[in-house]
Amino acid sequence: MSTLLRLDNLSRDFFGIPAVRSVTLEVPQGAVLGLVGENGAGKSTLMNMIGGVLPPSSGRLFWRGAPYAPRDAVDAAEAGIAFIHQELNLFHNLTIAENLFIDGFPKRFGLIDRRAIAARAGELLADLELDATPNTLIEELSPGERQLVEIAKALHREAELIIFDEPTTSLTPRETKRLFDVIARLKTSGKTVVFISHVLGDVAEHCDHLAVLRDGQLVAKGPIADFPVPEMIRAMIGRELSGLFPDRTSIPQAEIVFAAEGLGQSGVVENVSFEVRAGEILGLFGLMGSGRSELARILFGLDPHETGTATLAGARLTGGPGRRIAQGMAFVTENRREEGLMMEAPVAENLALVTIDRFGRLPAATVDRAAMREATEKMRDKVQLKAADIASQPAKSLSGGNQQKVVIGKWLMAGPRFFILDEPTRGVDVGAKYEIYALADRLAAEGGAVLFISSEIEELMGVCDRIMVMNRGEIVGKFAERPFSDEAILAAAFREVAA
Amino acid sequence: MSVTSLQKDRRGRARPPRFGSIPRKAGDLILSDFFVLYLSLAYFLVLVPFLPTLTNPANLSNLLSNMWPLLVVAVGQTFVLTVGGIDLSQGAVIGLTSAIAGALLATAGSANVLSNAPIWGVLIGEEGGALNGVPGAVWLGIAAMLLAGALVGLLNGVSVAYLNMPPFMVTLVGLIAIGAFAIWLTQSENIRPLPEAFIKLGKGDIVSLYLGPQDEPRIPRRQVYSFVTWPMLLAISIAVAAHLLLSRTVFGRYVNAVGANRKTAEISGVPVRRVIVTVFVISALCAAAGSILYSARLEAGRPTLGEGAFLLDVIGAVVIGGTSLFGGRGKIIWTVFGVFFFVLLSNTLNLMNLSAFVIDMVKGAVILAAAILNVLRTRLIQERTA
Numbered sequence: 001m002s003t004l005l006r007l008d009n010l011s012r013d014f015f016g017i018p019a020v021r022s023v024t025l026e027v028p029q030g031a032v033l034g035l036v037g038e039n040g041a042g043k044s045t046l047m048n049m050i051g052g053v054l055p056p057s058s059g060r061l062f063w064r065g066a067p068y069a070p071r072d073a074v075d076a077a078e079a080g081i082a083f084i085h086q087e088l089n090l091f092h093n094l095t096i097a098e099n100l101f102i103d104g105f106p107k108r109f110g111l112i113d114r115r116a117i118a119a120r121a122g123e124l125l126a127d128l129e130l131d132a133t134p135n136t137l138i139e140e141l142s143p144g145e146r147q148l149v150e151i152a153k154a155l156h157r158e159a160e161l162i163i164f165d166e167p168t169t170s171l172t173p174r175e176t177k178r179l180f181d182v183i184a185r186l187k188t189s190g191k192t193v194v195f196i197s198h199v200l201g202d203v204a205e206h207c208d209h210l211a212v213l214r215d216g217q218l219v220a221k222g223p224i225a226d227f228p229v230p231e232m233i234r235a236m237i238g239r240e241l242s243g244l245f246p247d248r249t250s251i252p253q254a255e256i257v258f259a260a261e262g263l264g265q266s267g268v269v270e271n272v273s274f275e276v277r278a279g280e281i282l283g284l285f286g287l288m289g290s291g292r293s294e295l296a297r298i299l300f301g302l303d304p305h306e307t308g309t310a311t312l313a314g315a316r317l318t319g320g321p322g323r324r325i326a327q328g329m330a331f332v333t334e335n336r337r338e339e340g341l342m343m344e345a346p347v348a349e350n351l352a353l354v355t356i357d358r359f360g361r362l363p364a365a366t367v368d369r370a371a372m373r374e375a376t377e378k379m380r381d382k383v384q385l386k387a388a389d390i391a392s393q394p395a396k397s398l399s400g401g402n403q404q405k406v407v408i409g410k411w412l413m414a415g416p417r418f419f420i421l422d423e424p425t426r427g428v429d430v431g432a433k434y435e436i437y438a439l440a441d442r443l444a445a446e447g448g449a450v451l452f453i454s455s456e457i458e459e460l461m462g463v464c465d466r467i468m469v470m471n472r473g474e475i476v477g478k479f480a481e482r483p484f485s486d487e488a489i490l491a492a493a494f495r496e497v498a499a
Numbered sequence: 500m501s502v503t504s505l506q507k508d509r510r511g512r513a514r515p516p517r518f519g520s521i522p523r524k525a526g527d528l529i530l531s532d533f534f535v536l537y538l539s540l541a542y543f544l545v546l547v548p549f550l551p552t553l554t555n556p557a558n559l560s561n562l563l564s565n566m567w568p569l570l571v572v573a574v575g576q577t578f579v580l581t582v583g584g585i586d587l588s589q590g591a592v593i594g595l596t597s598a599i600a601g602a603l604l605a606t607a608g609s610a611n612v613l614s615n616a617p618i619w620g621v622l623i624g625e626e627g628g629a630l631n632g633v634p635g636a637v638w639l640g641i642a643a644m645l646l647a648g649a650l651v652g653l654l655n656g657v658s659v660a661y662l663n664m665p666p667f668m669v670t671l672v673g674l675i676a677i678g679a680f681a682i683w684l685t686q687s688e689n690i691r692p693l694p695e696a697f698i699k700l701g702k703g704d705i706v707s708l709y710l711g712p713q714d715e716p717r718i719p720r721r722q723v724y725s726f727v728t729w730p731m732l733l734a735i736s737i738a739v740a741a742h743l744l745l746s747r748t749v750f751g752r753y754v755n756a757v758g759a760n761r762k763t764a765e766i767s768g769v770p771v772r773r774v775i776v777t778v779f780v781i782s783a784l785c786a787a788a789g790s791i792l793y794s795a796r797l798e799a800g801r802p803t804l805g806e807g808a809f810l811l812d813v814i815g816a817v818v819i820g821g822t823s824l825f826g827g828r829g830k831i832i833w834t835v836f837g838v839f840f841f842v843l844l845s846n847t848l849n850l851m852n853l854s855a856f857v858i859d860m861v862k863g864a865v866i867l868a869a870a871i872l873n874v875l876r877t878r879l880i881q882e883r884t885a
């Protein structure tokens with residue numbers, strides 16, 4: 001098998017700090033190369049150099065054996081490299097066909113030749129088995145379909161190498177399966193794929209080769225058969241992880257912290273009742289669209305409910321988030337970029353946001369900045385944040401795992417009794433996942449109650465005391481006995497889908 | 500299918516321009532809070548040799564007196580921009596409250612001028628405005644102006660926060676409707692005379708300078724240049740209070756948080772809607788306070804005050820200062836320097852004897868430059884934190 005792209009001693013510094021250190025790697029043609037590494041290991045920087053977004057500090061690239069030095073993304077696209085980012089680069093207000101041709105419309109009499117672009121787009125969509133007309137607006141498509149459009153764009157530009165950065169994070173299981181089918185087909189048609197993911201099971205199953213980055217260095221590479229998942233993890237974090245999950249340090253107590261009784265909102269959730277005890281982590285499993293995040297929003301007072309009650313330590317919960325926070329609730333949402341963080345604001349501002357009113361001094365509620373600094377520094381240590389200068393560093397400069405720790409930290413500042421974690425480990429690497437599980441355990445050990453929402457069944461089985469399953473807005477199963485059976489849980493989750 | 504070629508897109512594509520890399524020191528300067536002040540001073544020093552009148556005491560006094568009312572209004576706009584909104588209705592509030600001041604405070608009324616106005620015989624007659632002769636009239640009149648402003652602000656804020664209407668739409672409607680209402684009230688006539696106690700607020704010298712020869716037995720009034728005035732004291736007090744409010748208080752953090760990410764703020768328990776309403780009320784109150792200074796300086800209630808390019812001056816000054824149009828980043832100190840720069844710019848362009856059209860064209864170009872500078876700043880911040 002010939003080499004499509006060769007990286008020769010490639011390095012990149014940011015202000016003297018190396019992000020990628022002399023990486024030498026061959027990307028074999030017509031195969032799927034898996035690229036794994038913790039957040040901050042240098043995966044994105046490496047791919048940005050290939051994609052022409054960043055120039056290397058030193059080292060060279062060879063494309064089909066010839067030196068290749070892209071000046072920008074346009075150069076890379078012309079060479080035949082397509083980069084499918086985690087955040088897709090599509091215009092939501094334009095149609096599929098318009099998106100495909102956005103960098104150069106075929107014209108007829110000076111006007112866009114709509115028939116030509118629709119015909120070409122139709123061919124591409126048929127190739128990818130995307131069931132939509134070329135004139136469908138992107139905003140009408142699901143995340144999985146949008147991704148296929150992005151792939152169609154790559155094929156339209158005759159890309160030879162397609163790089164996928166975390167392509168499955170926002171996909172449903174079904175869409176994920178379809179994506180892997182497409183990748184397999186790309187491979188058969190001779191295309192080369194680089195697949196970056198934190199879901200190591202997917203990497204093991206769908207890649208031919210593996211490259212592992214750690215601290216900017218290539219620490220392992222070879223055929224995928226040499227890397228069972230535990231071996232991948234060992235290479236990524238450079239040490240043996242005693243397990244994927246920390247041991248639980250507390251057991252549920254008798255005291256009921258949170259109780260929901262017959263919560264209902266037509267079309268969203270129906271007759272939801274459950275309770276969470278002090279020291280307990282209650283898991284909530286459900287597929288996308290099962291109503292789990294909608295339930296969380298209702299519990300937190302962000303959305304209304306028509307029937308039922310929710311109580312915290314015996315007191316009925318009313319009002320919006322402000323009042324529920326005062327009563328002792330906390331909510332880590334599934335979408336930290338849009339709902340969890342002020343990305344441009346310094347880390348310290350983010351940490352202080354929930355509790356900022358507690359730093360106000362009379363008469364005009366001036367912020368006690370010394371107290372705030374002290375409290376945020378303390379929280380930085382408590383959640384083991386890897387950030388040097390939290391007073392000036394913006395949240396977006398942190399890696400995904402550390403961003404999530406900021407979100408958890410800002411809630412810990414308020415000392416809540418009932419914690420809702422909605423997909424807290426999404427887009428977070430193995431090491432940071434472990435730390436987030438340990439934080440959840442500590443919340444429970446300190447007498448708190450935790451509702452842990454996830455679509456990863458393994459992590460629920462690893463950290464929760466009980467697991468309940470949601471399907472179409474209803475609680476359809478509760479599992480109290482360890483060890484949990486993933487088959488039983490999945491059966492409950494799929495119950496009506498299968499019927 | 501005809502000869503349309505799909506290969507056409509492979510040719511002649513424009514590449515986005517790349518900035519050269521900026522030296523670290525220059526970057527520090529651009530990111531400094533005082534950058535616009537340095538820029539203004541440099542501009543001033545460069546122009547002094549060419550425009551000797553620039554440093555005349557008369558001109559400096561004039562320059563300062565132009566700065567204070569604009570600063571008061573711009574401070575209010577800073578809050579709205581920081582929360583991620585925009586207030587286009589400030590000019591209309593200024594016109595409305597100025598008309599109200601005239602209608603309530605005028606010491607006499609002229610039927611020749613005002614008999615067609617709907618307020619004639621209701622709020623104002625031959626014997627003056629409704630409050631003429633009432634003890635403490637000036638204070639009651641000011642209270643009425645602020646109240647009217649606050650009501651407009653409340654209306655704007657509630658529409659934006661509770662009805663989820665875009666601030667641009669809401670305040671554009673305000674700009675048109677309230678501006679027209681103010682003009683209708685007086686049928687576009689100015690109302691004068693206003694009481695001396697009110698007019699004093701617009702000029703009232705506290706420290707003035709006489710720079711002529713000392714042997715004159717009587718100093719001509721026009722050679723006395725006022726520097727410390729009531730408008731100055733008022734504007735500086737408002738700016739200082741606003742600075743503390745925006746940068747040092749819980750409320751100020753809320754304003755920044757809502758501007759930075761409204762969803763995050765809401766989930767974190769920030770009373771987002773109350774914050775938005777308050778910010779629009781502050782903006783309208785500042786406009787009303789600016790109206791006091793403008794009306795007093797003009798010695799008349801004038802419904803068309805704050806029309807036309809005035810809004811450009813306000814938003815331009817705030818944005819030149821560095822406050823982001825997208826919210827989440829705003830400082831009163833930036834606005835102070837932005838206003839200073841804008842007033843200096845207008846002043847120098849006037850001294851160059853340019854026509855009003857040329858002046859507005861140059862102002863537009865400067866706002867464009869400010870926008871480019873803003874992009875540069877954002878890029879610098881991103882580079883430093885990448």
